[in-house]
Amino acid sequence: MEDENMAQTRPATRSRIPQVGGLREMNSASANSRSGIMPPGTIVNKTVSPTRPRTFTSPEPKKSASVSRPGSAASRQHTRGNSFASSTISRSGSTASRPATNNFSATMGHNSRATSAMPRPQTSLGTRRLGNSIQRPATSLDTHIEDGAGSILGKRKGEQHPRSLSIFLSGLPGSSQNNSRIGDAQWSQSQGVAPVGIGLSTASPVQRVQPSKVPILTPSKPCEIAHSPRTRSPKRPPIPLFLTKNSHVTSFDHNTDTEWNQDNREKQMDEMFNKIMARVNEQGHEATGLKDTVEIYKSRIAELERARDGLGEANVNLRVELESLKGQLTLAEKALADARRDQDIAMDDVEGRHRIEIASINQENQKEKERLVSRHEDEIHNLKRKFQGEVEDEKAKRVRELGNLTTQSTMDIQKSQLELNNKEREIAALKNDLDAMKADGDRERKTVHDLRQNLDTASSNSVTLESTIRALKARIEFLEGGREEQSQAFERCNQEMMDALAETDAIKEKLRKEETMRRKLHNQVQELKGNIRVFCRVRPSLRNEPASSISPMQYPDESEDAKEINVMGPEEKSSLGTLSRKNNPFSFDRVFGPSTQNAEVFDEISQLVQSALDGYNVCIFCYGQTGSGKTHTMSSQDGMIPRAVHQIYQTAQGLEEKGWRYTMEGNFVEVYNENLNDLLGNPDELDKKKHEIRHDMQRGKTSITDITTVQLDSPEMVESLLKNADANRSVAATKANERSSRSHSVFILKLTGQNHVTGERSEGTLNLVDLAGSERLSHSGATGDRLKETQNINRSLSSLGDVIAALGQGKDGGHIPYRNSKLTYLLQFSLGGNSKTLMFVMVSPLQAHLSETLTSLKFATKVHNTHIGTAKRQARVRDS
Ligand SMILES: Nc1ncnc2c1ncn2[C@@H]1O[C@H](COP(=O)(O)OP(=O)(O)OP(=O)(O)O)[C@@H](O)[C@H]1O
Numbered sequence: 001m002e003d004e005n006m007a008q009t010r011p012a013t014r015s016r017i018p019q020v021g022g023l024r025e026m027n028s029a030s031a032n033s034r035s036g037i038m039p040p041g042t043i044v045n046k047t048v049s050p051t052r053p054r055t056f057t058s059p060e061p062k063k064s065a066s067v068s069r070p071g072s073a074a075s076r077q078h079t080r081g082n083s084f085a086s087s088t089i090s091r092s093g094s095t096a097s098r099p100a101t102n103n104f105s106a107t108m109g110h111n112s113r114a115t116s117a118m119p120r121p122q123t124s125l126g127t128r129r130l131g132n133s134i135q136r137p138a139t140s141l142d143t144h145i146e147d148g149a150g151s152i153l154g155k156r157k158g159e160q161h162p163r164s165l166s167i168f169l170s171g172l173p174g175s176s177q178n179n180s181r182i183g184d185a186q187w188s189q190s191q192g193v194a195p196v197g198i199g200l201s202t203a204s205p206v207q208r209v210q211p212s213k214v215p216i217l218t219p220s221k222p223c224e225i226a227h228s229p230r231t232r233s234p235k236r237p238p239i240p241l242f243l244t245k246n247s248h249v250t251s252f253d254h255n256t257d258t259e260w261n262q263d264n265r266e267k268q269m270d271e272m273f274n275k276i277m278a279r280v281n282e283q284g285h286e287a288t289g290l291k292d293t294v295e296i297y298k299s300r301i302a303e304l305e306r307a308r309d310g311l312g313e314a315n316v317n318l319r320v321e322l323e324s325l326k327g328q329l330t331l332a333e334k335a336l337a338d339a340r341r342d343q344d345i346a347m348d349d350v351e352g353r354h355r356i357e358i359a360s361i362n363q364e365n366q367k368e369k370e371r372l373v374s375r376h377e378d379e380i381h382n383l384k385r386k387f388q389g390e391v392e393d394e395k396a397k398r399v400r401e402l403g404n405l406t407t408q409s410t411m412d413i414q415k416s417q418l419e420l421n422n423k424e425r426e427i428a429a430l431k432n433d434l435d436a437m438k439a440d441g442d443r444e445r446k447t448v449h450d451l452r453q454n455l456d457t458a459s460s461n462s463v464t465l466e467s468t469i470r471a472l473k474a475r476i477e478f479l480e481g482g483r484e485e486q487s488q489a490f491e492r493c494n495q496e497m498m499d500a501l502a503e504t505d506a507i508k509e510k511l512r513k514e515e516t517m518r519r520k521l522h523n524q525v526q527e528l529k530g531n532i533r534v535f536c537r538v539r540p541s542l543r544n545e546p547a548s549s550i551s552p553m554q555y556p557d558e559s560e561d562a563k564e565i566n567v568m569g570p571e572e573k574s575s576l577g578t579l580s581r582k583n584n585p586f587s588f589d590r591v592f593g594p595s596t597q598n599a600e601v602f603d604e605i606s607q608l609v610q611s612a613l614d615g616y617n618v619c620i621f622c623y624g625q626t627g628s629g630k631t632h633t634m635s636s637q638d639g640m641i642p643r644a645v646h647q648i649y650q651t652a653q654g655l656e657e658k659g660w661r662y663t664m665e666g667n668f669v670e671v672y673n674e675n676l677n678d679l680l681g682n683p684d685e686l687d688k689k690k691h692e693i694r695h696d697m698q699r700g701k702t703s704i705t706d707i708t709t710v711q712l713d714s715p716e717m718v719e720s721l722l723k724n725a726d727a728n729r730s731v732a733a734t735k736a737n738e739r740s741s742r743s744h745s746v747f748i749l750k751l752t753g754q755n756h757v758t759g760e761r762s763e764g765t766l767n768l769v770d771l772a773g774s775e776r777l778s779h780s781g782a783t784g785d786r787l788k789e790t791q792n793i794n795r796s797l798s799s800l801g802d803v804i805a806a807l808g809q810g811k812d813g814g815h816i817p818y819r820n821s822k823l824t825y826l827l828q829f830s831l832g833g834n835s836k837t838l839m840f841v842m843v844s845p846l847q848a849h850l851s852e853t854l855t856s857l858k859f860a861t862k863v864h865n866t867h868i869g870t871a872k873r874q875a876r877v878r879d880s
Pocket of ligand 1: 594627628629631633740773
C-alpha cells in the first residue's frame with residue numbers, strides 16, 4: 001500500500017524537481033561537462049555550479065564512490081529503485097562511450113527515472129564527491145606528489161618508474177610532476193575550463209590504494225577534462241633527469257658532464273626555484289580562484305539546500321497530504337466496512353425477519369393443517385359413528401327381520417311340514433279309503449251286477465225276487481256296518497305305528513348309548529389285551545418247496561388259545577443213536593399256523609381296526625425275513641390292508657345310523673435307504689423327491705410334505721391304490737421283489753369321524769407296515785448300493801427294537817429314540833402310549849431259514865414282553 005502510494009506520489013515529486021531551475025540547468029551543465037569542454041564563464045555562472053555543491057554538502061560520506069551516491073539528496077529518490085549501485089557502475093562504464101544519458105535511462109528503467117535530467121547531477125556530484133572531497137585542496141598536491149606521473153597517466157600506474165626516486169628526493173613543489181599538474185591547471189585556465197575539472201581529476205586516497213579500480217570508480221568526464229591537456233603534452237616542459245643510484249655512470253668529466261658541474265647545477269636550481277615560485281604564485285592565484293569557486297559553490301549549496309528544504313517541505317506536505325489521503329482512505333474503507341457491516345446486519349435482519357415470517361407462516365399453516373385434519377377427522381369420526389350407528393341399526397333391524405323371517409320361515413316350514421305330513425297322511429288314508437272304497441265299490445258294482453243279474457233272473461222269477469231283495473237289503477246293511485269297523489281299525493293301526501316309531505327312537509337312543517359304551521368297553525378289552533401285541537404267523541410251504549426242506553413246528557394249544565409254537569430244530573442223533581430234535585417253544589398273543597387264511601387273521605385284528613375308527617392310533621407291522629409272507633399278509637388282494645378298508649367302510653356305514661360320518665384319507669409311502677418315497681406319486685420321482693416328516697406335537701398328528709393323499713370314497717379304490725403302489729415300486733427296481741425286501745412300506749389310513757347327533761369327533765390313524773427283510777445281512781460281502789441298503793435296514797430295524805424297548809421301560813418323559821431312523825420317526829405317534837401296536841412276526845417253514853426264524857421269534861418275544869402304557873383316544877366331546 002505504501003509502495004503504491006509512493007509510486008503514485010513519485011511522479012508528482014519528480015514533477016516538482018524540474019521546476020527547480022538550478023537542477024534543470026545542472027543537467028545541461030553535466031551534459032556539457034561530459035563533453036569535456038566547459039562553457040566559458042561557467043565558474044561564475046550558477047548554471048554550472050549546482051552539480052558540485054551537492055557533493056560537498058552530502059551529509060553522509062560514503063566508503064566508496066559507488067556507494068557514496070545514495071548519500072546525496074537527489075539520489076534518495078533513486079534508492080527506491082534498488083539499482084543505484086548498478087546504475088552507478090553502468091554509468092561509469094558509459095563514461096568512455098559517452099551516450100551516458102541513454103544508457104543510464106535504459107539501466108534505471110522508465111518508471112524509476114522519469115526524466116534524464118535528474119541522474120546527471122547525481123552522477124556528476126557523486127563522481128566529484130569522490131574526487132573533490134572537502135580535503136581536496138589540501139591533498140591535491142600531496143596526491144600528485146605521491147602518485148607521481150604514473151597515477152595521473154593511468155597506464156603507468158603501479159609501474160616501477162625510474163623517475164619515482166626523484167619525486168621522493170625532491171618532495172617539493174616544482175617537481176616535474178607538479179609542474180605537469182600545474183601545467184594542466186594553467187592549461188585549463190587558459191582554456192577557460194573550470195577549476196573543478198582539475199579537482200575532479202585528482203584521485204582519492206582510496207583510488208591510490210586500489211589503482212586498478214580507478215578507471216571504474218572515477219570515470220567522470222571532468223577527469224577526462226583534466227587529462228585531456230596531457231594528451232597535448234608537447235606544450236609541457238620536459239622532465240629533468242636526475243642522477244640516481246641506478247644511473248649507470250661509466251665515466252666522469254667535469255667539463256662535459258653537466259650533472260657534476262656546480263654552476264650548472266646552481267643555475268638549474270635557480271631556474272627551478274624561479275619556476276617553482278612562478279608555480280606557487282600561479283597556485284596562489286588558482287587558490288584564490290578556487291576560493292571563489294568554493295564561495296560560489298557554497299552559495300549554490302545554500303540555494304540547493306533551500307530548494308531541498310522547499311522540496312522537503314513539499315515532500316512533507318505531500319506526505320501530510322498522503323497521510324490525510326490515507327486517513328481519508330482508511331476512513332472511507334472503514335465507512336465502507338461499516339456500510340457493508342450495516343448492510344450485512346440489515347440483510348441478516350431482513351433474512352431473520354423473513355425466516356421468522358416464514359416460520360410463523362409455516363406454523364400457522366401447520367396449525368391450520370392440524371386444525372383442518374382434526375376437524376376432518378372429527379367429521380370422519382362423526383360420520384363413521386353416525387354411519388356405524390345406522391349400519392348397526394340397519395344390521396340389527398335386518399337381523400331382527402332375518403330372525404323373524406327365519407323363525408317365521410322355520411315355523412312355516414314346520415307348519416308346512418306338519419301340514420304336509422298331515423296331508424300326506426290324509427292322502428294316504430284317503431288313498432287307503434279310496435282303495436277300500438274302490439274295492440268296496442268294485443265289490444258293490446260286482447254285487448250290483450250280480451244282483452242285477454239276479455234281479456234279471458229274479459224278475460223272471462218273481463216269487464224268488466222278494467226273498468232275494470230282502471237278502472240284498474240285509475247284505476247292504478251288513479256292508480255299511482263293516483265300513484265303520486274298517487275306519488276304526490285304521491285308527492288303531494295308525495296309533496300302533498306311532499307307538500312303534502317312538503319305540504324305535506328310544507331304541508336308537510339306547511343304541512347310541514350302547515355304542516358309546518361299546519367303544520369304552522372295546523378299548524378296555526384292547527387295553528387288557530395289551531397295547532402292544534404280537535401275533536405269530538407261519539406261512540405254508542409252497543409248491544416248489546419239498547417237504548424235506550420244511551422244518552417241523554408244533555402248535556401245542558392250537559385247539560384252545562392258539563398262543564404257543566414250538567419250532568423244532570434239525571434232527572440230531574444222540575450218543576445212544578436215537579434221533580431227536582431241539583424244541584424252541586415260543587408264546588405270543590396268537591399263533592397262526594400255516595393253514596390259517598387271511599380272513600381268520602383279520603378277524604383277530606379287526607378289533608384294532610375298530611379302535612382306529614374309535615379314534616386311536618393303530619400300528620400293525622409285519623416283521624420277518626424275506627419270503628416269510630409279510631407282503632402276502634399285509635398287501636395281497638385279501639390281505640390286511642384291503643380287509644381293513646372294507647371293514648372300515650362297513651363299520652362306518654353301520655355307524656351312520658348312530659350319527660357318525662367318516663372320511664378316509666390314504667397315503668402309501670416307502671422308506672428306502674432312510675429316504676421317504678411317495679408310492680402313490682410320480683414313479684419317476686422315487687428316490688429323487690425329498691419328503692419331510694412333520695409332527696404336530698400338540699395334536700399328536702404326523703404329516704409328510706408333498707405327499708399324495710387319496711380320498712378313499714369306496715372300498716374298490718384300495719385295490720387300485722395298492723396296484724399303483726406296487727407298480728411304482730416295480731419302476732424303482734429291476735426286481736420288484738428285491739425292492740420290497742429292502743424297503744419298508746407304510747400304508748397310512750387317516751380316519752376322521754363326526755357324530756352329528758352327539759357332537760363327538762374322533763381322529764384315528766391306522767398304519768399298516770410291511771417291513772424290509774429282517775434277515776441278518778452280512779456287511780462283509782456287500783458293497784456299493786447293497787451295502788448301503790443293508791446298513792439302513794439293519795439300522796431302522798434296530799431302531800424299531802430300541803424304540804419298543806424304551807417304551808417298555810415306561811419312564812414318563814424318558815427319551816424314546818424315535819429320531820434314530822426315518823421309520824421310527826414316521827411312526828412316532830403310532831408307537832407308544834397313545835397308540836395300539838400289533839406286530840406280526842412272520843415265520844418261514846423252511847429249514848434253511850430256521851436260524852433267522854429263531855432270531856425273529858426271539859425278537860418278537862422281547863416285544864411281546866414289553867408293556868406299553870395306556871392308549872389315549874383321539875376323541876373330543878362336543879363343546880356345547
Ligand atoms: N399264508 C400264505 N398262504 C399262501 N401263500 C403264502 C402265504 N404266505 C406267503 N405266501 C407266499 O410266499 C411267498 C413269499 O411271500 P411274501 O412275498 O409275502 O414274503 P415277504 O416276507 O413279503 O417277502 P419280502 O420280504 O421279499 O417281501 C409268496 O409267493 C406268497 O404268495
